Amino acid sequence: MEFMSDVLGGADAGKPSLFEIVAQHKMSSLLEPALRHVTSVCAHRYPRYLVRVLSWHEEAYAAAMLLVERHYLRNYGGSFTEHFYGTKRVRARTIRGSSAMTRADEWRSLVFLIGLPLAKARLDQLYERLSGGAAARLLGGAFAQSAGDDGDDDGAPRPGVRGRLDAARRIATRLFKRYYPHANFAYHMATAVYYVAYMFDRTDYNSPWLHLLGLQVRRMSADDYRALDARGPAASGLEAPPNGSPLRAARNLVARLLAGGLDLLRVALPLSIFFYRFLEWWYRSDFHRRLQQAPIPPPPMPLRPHPDGLAVPDDQARCPICEKPRTNPAMAPSGYVFCYPCIHGCLAETGACPVTLTRADPSAIRKLYTDA
Ligand SMILES: [Zn+2]
Incomplete structure (x- = not known):
């Protein structure tokens, strides 16, 4: 003040x-x-x-x-x-x-x-x-x-x-x-x-x-x-006096x-x-x-098509199995999209994705709501 x-x-x-x-x-x-x-x-x-x-x-x-x-x-x-x-x-x-x-x-x-x-x-x-x-x-x-x-x-x-x-x-x-x-x-x-x-x-x-x-x-x-x-x-x-005893010096x-x-x-x-x-x-x-929040991780790498598997058509809207434009698109766990009847039949028969040849069960098929 x-x-x-x-x-x-x-x-x-x-x-x-x-x-x-x-x-x-x-x-x-x-x-x-x-x-x-x-x-x-x-x-x-x-x-x-x-x-x-x-x-x-x-x-x-x-x-x-x-x-x-x-x-x-x-x-x-x-x-x-x-x-x-x-x-x-x-x-x-x-x-x-x-x-x-x-x-x-x-x-x-x-x-x-x-x-x-x-x-x-x-x-x-x-x-x-x-x-x-x-x-x-x-x-x-x-x-x-x-x-x-x-x-x-x-x-x-x-x-x-x-x-x-x-x-x-x-x-x-x-x-x-x-x-x-x-x-x-x-x-x-x-x-x-x-x-x-x-x-x-x-x-x-x-x-x-x-x-x-x-x-x-x-x-x-x-x-x-x-x-x-x-x-x-x-x-x-x-x-301190230089001539002090060691005890005093220590103290x-x-x-x-x-x-x-x-x-x-x-x-x-x-x-x-x-x-x-x-x-x-x-x-x-x-x-x-905010600092502790982890940044969003990058998406997992896509599985590459297997050399012995089916080729993926150049036109992404076509099904790799029937090679026609997809109807009722559905995705295998590998990430590739097929017609639902095609991929269901394939997985039920072989138990593997036809493109990547990775193991998959028909129950793992997911319906897609938009055509990719
Ligand atoms: Zn198909």
Whole structure:
């Protein structure tokens, strides 16, 4: 919203536009399905290892992203997608003149970058299960209620501690089912409100979570890029002391390779999104079906007349057997056309087409409706 911020007098070159923010959020929400798709494609090939990963995909993804996001937060001062769009996180309240994130900020950022989406995905699934899944949404609340209650009431109340636990679980389930939709609504509403407020320059935080953390997303300046370039070798461990022990050297090497791999993700992860988007389009459009359709094959080669068989008259309208213009034309399986009485008598007698001498039965004669 460059225009908007110019108009409202909040022209701030360091503040990313709402479009960049939305693009970032969109990208991070696409990463998970894209990687899930890649995993499921691979799982077809190596089901032994990857099917289990697929059933715990959210957790596996969270664990992988924990590594990725921590690397980007520590080395580039922003999450993976934030860095991809040339932005970084800065503290709203500076510490000793520096607005750079502290370690605590990094960890808190990780909680909101990874823990929150993971928890939300799991809670969504739980709600879906408790409220009877897709059927509940189609059939309305009544069905959801009965489906849920069936799951809750499993016989007579049990005595003692276990009974009390059961009761507590039932109450928790009921409360969850009742209030989760509201919480979910509030979650999405808060995000939307922050978008609007951000667009109209009412806030410098593009999400409620960043506001909670006291962190703002700002464009990276030329100085930031210069600083990154300057400390590049140091960060990747190239300046490791040469007199270190072999163990430390090996550890440095692994760390360096890991950092290099994580930096490569800047190319690999967006590529996986494009790949996913491409596959999505590919399977939705009928383009691949058109490609898969085999072209019409050429007609089979005609059987040549046998040297010992009857000659085919030059005039195609004549019967090769009686050599008169055909009456009641009929075709032998060889493809040659005769009068019906001629070819029937011939096949009944010899069991072979008189022209090509290939075996044929009178039942295989076909009547032609137009004279060729
Ligand atoms: Zn004939």
